[in-house]
Amino acid sequence: MKTLIAVGVCVALLAVPGTADAQGMWDLATDFSTTTNDDTSTWSYRKGPRDTHTVLPNFGDFGPFTPGPKQGGWGGGAEDWSNPYLIWNNTPFVQNWYGSVPDIPAGSVFGTPAGDSELIASWLSPITGQVDISAEIVFRQDHGPGSNGIDYHIDLNNSAGNLLTGSLGDATSLAGTTTGPLGVSGQSVSAGNRINLVMDSQGTGAYDVLGVALTITQVPEPATLAMLATLLGVCLLGMRAPRPL
Numbered sequence: 001m002k003t004l005i006a007v008g009v010c011v012a013l014l015a016v017p018g019t020a021d022a023q024g025m026w027d028l029a030t031d032f033s034t035t036t037n038d039d040t041s042t043w044s045y046r047k048g049p050r051d052t053h054t055v056l057p058n059f060g061d062f063g064p065f066t067p068g069p070k071q072g073g074w075g076g077g078a079e080d081w082s083n084p085y086l087i088w089n090n091t092p093f094v095q096n097w098y099g100s101v102p103d104i105p106a107g108s109v110f111g112t113p114a115g116d117s118e119l120i121a122s123w124l125s126p127i128t129g130q131v132d133i134s135a136e137i138v139f140r141q142d143h144g145p146g147s148n149g150i151d152y153h154i155d156l157n158n159s160a161g162n163l164l165t166g167s168l169g170d171a172t173s174l175a176g177t178t179t180g181p182l183g184v185s186g187q188s189v190s191a192g193n194r195i196n197l198v199m200d201s202q203g204t205g206a207y208d209v210l211g212v213a214l215t216i217t218q219v220p221e222p223a224t225l226a227m228l229a230t231l232l233g234v235c236l237l238g239m240r241a242p243r244p245l
């Protein structure tokens with residue numbers, strides 16, 4: 001009987017990590033939605049002003065891409081350049097976006113803030129607990145004269161909850177200019193809080209072609225870790241127990 005219990009516990013243990021992974025990680029690119037962008041969706045794609053941002057209203061196709069075809073994104077509408085936009089390269093290959101160098105990695109997300117409005121990737125927390133936030137912003141445009149730069153922020157809900165801030169680029173910034181990995185560890189969130197990655201054009205969005213990565217990972221609670229450790233102990237003891245005669 002002990003062995004049977006141990007086997008049951010071990011099977012349950014094997015199932016737990018997969019479940020935790022599925023529930024505890026959110027990625028802007030992997031989760032990118034071509035159909036849903038509203039005030040209740042876990043991910044939403046938005047435009048500023050920073051503290052009163054609203055969802056980008058329309059999904060449409062943008063180009064040019066080589067080899068193509070056109071790729072879908074959220075913005076003012078298909079190839080509307082007056083609003084910020086955020087596009088997903090939903091193909092298994094690198095695409096070229098203007099210039100001559102293929103620059104939009106397979107499965108990645110990129111976008112541009114407008115001259116008078118910010119581009120915002122927003123995560124609406126479905127959990128209460130702690131999360132690790134990782135992000136990176138990189139210029140993709142490969143021909144000049146180049147971007148005058150951007151400002152960026154990671155906010156909890158709004159600018160009063162600014163967690164991280166910085167600037168990227170100068171008067172000639174082109175492909176490869178990157179923030180490098182940006183991170184916030186162990187951030188407490190409540191269900192309904194927002195983590196916002198805000199990108200501001202510094203007055204003009206020209207050449208602000210920004211690869212955007214953002215991943216939120218739930219930090220396992222100590223109680224969960226203690227329970228798993230206990231179960232693992234029971235599992236190992238059960239495996240070592242002598243078989244009944």
Ligand SMILES: [Ca+2]
Pocket residue numbers: 096097098099100101102103140141142
């Ligand atoms: Ca290019």
Ligand SMILES: [Ca+2]
Pocket residue numbers: 147148149150200201202203204205206208
């Ligand atoms: Ca700019």
